[in-house]
Amino acid sequence: MKLEKLSIKNIRNIHEIEIECSSGIHFIYGSNGQGKTSILESIYLLSNLRSFRDSDLSALIRLDCPFAQVKGSFRINHDTVAELRVDLVKNGSRVEKRAYINHKLSKSAVDYFGVKLHHSPVQFHAINLNPTSTDLIRGEPGLRRTYLNQVLSSENPEYLNVLKRYQKVVDQKNALLKQEFGYDLEFLKILNEKLAQEGAFLIHARLIYLQKIADPIHEFLAKIAPSQAPVNLGYFSKVFEGEPLYFNRHFEVQTIEFLTENLHQKLAQNGTQEKLRRSSLIGPHRDDILFTVQGRDILDVGSQGEIRSLLLALKLSELEEFTSHTGVQPVLLIDDFSSELDTTRRSFLLNYLKDSDLQIFVTTTDNLVNEKIDEITVLKMNQGFIEGITREFNTSQ
Numbered sequence: 001m002k003l004e005k006l007s008i009k010n011i012r013n014i015h016e017i018e019i020e021c022s023s024g025i026h027f028i029y030g031s032n033g034q035g036k037t038s039i040l041e042s043i044y045l046l047s048n049l050r051s052f053r054d055s056d057l058s059a060l061i062r063l064d065c066p067f068a069q070v071k072g073s074f075r076i077n078h079d080t081v082a083e084l085r086v087d088l089v090k091n092g093s094r095v096e097k098r099a100y101i102n103h104k105l106s107k108s109a110v111d112y113f114g115v116k117l118h119h120s121p122v123q124f125h126a127i128n129l130n131p132t133s134t135d136l137i138r139g140e141p142g143l144r145r146t147y148l149n150q151v152l153s154s155e156n157p158e159y160l161n162v163l164k165r166y167q168k169v170v171d172q173k174n175a176l177l178k179q180e181f182g183y184d185l186e187f188l189k190i191l192n193e194k195l196a197q198e199g200a201f202l203i204h205a206r207l208i209y210l211q212k213i214a215d216p217i218h219e220f221l222a223k224i225a226p227s228q229a230p231v232n233l234g235y236f237s238k239v240f241e242g243e244p245l246y247f248n249r250h251f252e253v254q255t256i257e258f259l260t261e262n263l264h265q266k267l268a269q270n271g272t273q274e275k276l277r278r279s280s281l282i283g284p285h286r287d288d289i290l291f292t293v294q295g296r297d298i299l300d301v302g303s304q305g306e307i308r309s310l311l312l313a314l315k316l317s318e319l320e321e322f323t324s325h326t327g328v329q330p331v332l333l334i335d336d337f338s339s340e341l342d343t344t345r346r347s348f349l350l351n352y353l354k355d356s357d358l359q360i361f362v363t364t365t366d367n368l369v370n371e372k373i374d375e376i377t378v379l380k381m382n383q384g385f386i387e388g389i390t391r392e393f394n395t396s397q
Contacts, residue, residue: 001124002359003043003331004081005073010062011045012038013384022377022391025353025360030381036363039381040128040333042070043361046084047126047331048154049099049109057088057095066090074122082122110164114157117326125154125322125330129315131337131345134307136314138299141288148206148289151318155325159205166198170280177278192267195283200259202284203237207245207253210235210289212324213317214247220313224348228306231298231313234290238270238282239263244290309345316352334362 006019014035028036041051041060051060061068068088076082085100098105099112101120106112117123136147153160173191176183214233221228234244239262245251254262266282274281291298291310298307323329332353337346353360380387 001074001122001328003072003124004075006039006043007069007071007073008039008042009070010065010068011042011060011070012062014038014042015062015384017384017386019379019386019389021359023357023359024375024377025362026377026379028361028363028379028381029366030387031365034381035384036381037335038384039379040335040361040363043072043331043333044126044128045086046070046072047124048150049086049097049112052128052130052333052335057097058090061088061090061095072124074124076121080121082120084116084122084124110157110160113154113160117155117157117328123326123328125326125328126333127315127319127322127330128333128335129312130335131308131312131349133335134304134311137291137307137311141286144289145285145287148209151322152205152209155322156205159202162198162201166195166202166284169194169198170283170285173280174278177274177280192264195280196260196264196267199263199283200256203239203259203263203287204253204256206284206287207235209321211247211251211253213314213321214251216317216320217310217313220316221309224312224345225306225309228309229293231310232290232292234292235287236290237284237287239266239287246290246292305342305345312345312349319358329358332358332360334360337362337364 002023003021006021007017008014008019009016012035013033019039028039030036037053041053044050044052045060051057054060067090069085071083071085074082074084082102083100085103087096087098087100089096089098099109100106101112101115101122106115117125136143149159149163153163169191173188173195176188176191210233217233218230221231232246232248234246236242236244239259263283270282293301298310302310319330319332334349337349375391377389377391379389
């Protein structure tokens with residue numbers, strides 16, 4: 001599903017703009033701080049109900065404005081246009097998020113994702129790629145857990161439902177363990193049983209997803225950087241005796257029943273340590289994704305360029321897996337395209353984009369109209385406004 005028209009009000013330094021979108025590639029260029037990335041954020045918000053830059057939604061609302069709004073129009077057929085809309089409304093220190101599908105208010109994020117992808121003519125999803133942001137690979141395990149949770153929630157609303165229930169139980173258990181003068185052991189047992197059930201579902205879904213993208217990551221890396229050593233994808237959890245699982249050709253995902261029993265046993269075995277630490281130490285909220293080269297963490301042996309190649313391969317694998325799993329072709333958002341990609345990686349990405357049928361929005365500080373792309377839409381941003389929008393045709397090839 002392609003975006004036909006995008007309307008933005010009061011998002012960061014954008015007061016109000018409207019963009020008529022086309023198929024193919026849109027290059028959004030201008031100097032820093034002009035509102036380029038805010039356009040990508042707005043599209044991402046319309047799809048995922050959050051920003052890819054900031055967990056605080058209040059940061060998206062233009063300074064001194066009481067609300068912000070993003071609206072997208074989609075052509076269903078010759079006579080029918082559908083609409084998605086997200087309103088952010090300040091309410092004291094809080095921000096209320098209201099999401100609408102064809103003017104009908106969604107009850108929750110789960111409802112919005114489920115209707116948007118499965119029960120509505122508007123089947124829309126956006127994936128963000130920032131080639132310069134390697135925190136997903138370099139950063140703390142929590143960043144990779146969040147990434148997995150977001151990817152799986154976007155393609156399967158039931159995962160988001162279970163994740164919310166699981167996190168609620170973890171919070172209850174942590175509060176119980178922090179009590180000063182003892183706690184109800186029977187209640188702790190009930191909480192552990194719930195953690196085992198819900199946690200096993202989450203781990204199972206993660207393993208299936210990682211198994212699916214392991215080969216595509218290898219294939220993309222071989223094309224992006226043929227001389228780069230292969231990267232092995234792994235999953236680390238204390239549920240598996242503290243030994244990482246690696247997704248090779250012979251890997252088989254354990255059943256939910258096996259994972260439930262194993263998680264339950266590990267919770268029982270680590271009860272004393274959890275009491276001492278006053279925190280829940282076992283489960284998917286403590287797990288991590290691993291990227292290794294010849295048995296060593298890529299952070300120890302990989303260059304900055306090799307890590308960027310891995311990030312690019314990971315995100316393109318995510319895109320292709322989402323399309324395969326849901327039947328929905330996402331919109332691709334690429335932020336800060338030209339600042340850090342070398343010629344080889346930039347050339348690969350451009351060739352991949354121009355040969356795809358994706359609708360793509362790219363921000364850059366340069367006008368890339370001279371790149372070898374047959375037809376592109378070029379938008380120039382200046383101080384939160386669109387200074388010019390043109391449709392360019394490359395005749396130099």
